[in-house]
Amino acid sequence: EVQLVETGGGLIQSGGSLRVSCVGSGFNVSTNYMTWVRQAPGKGLEWVSVLYSGGSTYYADSVKGRFTISRDNSKNTLHLQMNSLRVEDTAMYYCARQDHYCTSASCWPYFQHWGQGTLVIVSS
């Protein structure tokens, strides 16, 4: 069974740093596309970052230059290093595995597996 468990959230002052992690089980994090999605209190979902199996990384403009996504293959774990945190980074942070439905015509990505989230609160 595929499972994702996030840890590392907490209360941090503006300008500080925090690393959240996501431990995968039932599959290999390293051979999948792994994503971070966040949700500010009372708001919608916001895509944050993705790490492809080949190692390419991408970020939302709102976190580019401040956040770094990485993985530890030996621990089957995905990380999100968050630096220069701002009050507006306050959110529940979810990791998700990107899967694809493919036919001869195309491949359609979607997020089937999600963690339960870890809450990051940035205070001023």
Add this chain to the structure above:
Amino acid sequence: IQMTQSPSSLSASVGDRVTITCRASQSIGTFLNWYQQRPGKGPKLLIYAVSILQTGVPSRFSGSGSGADFTLTISSLQPEDFATYHCQQSFSTPLFTFGQGTKLEIK
């Protein structure tokens, strides 16, 4: 790509037929997913590629549309369906934006 859902909230009763719409700021073909999120939980995939139900999702859920306009329909609301629903475009790789969510509440 901006995704706009309507309405933002909706009150309905058990047994009602409910439709939620999602509009993309440009054509996204059929690259549209729907998720359900219950309070305090992570999102759950309901539908991908506009209309394909994820395994285990009840058949009262259905999706339709193409291009820039999409709908999620629940044919007969059940108590467990009261939740927040999110649409997501998966056309613009890698940045798969979500709608702002539609909260479905009990009337």
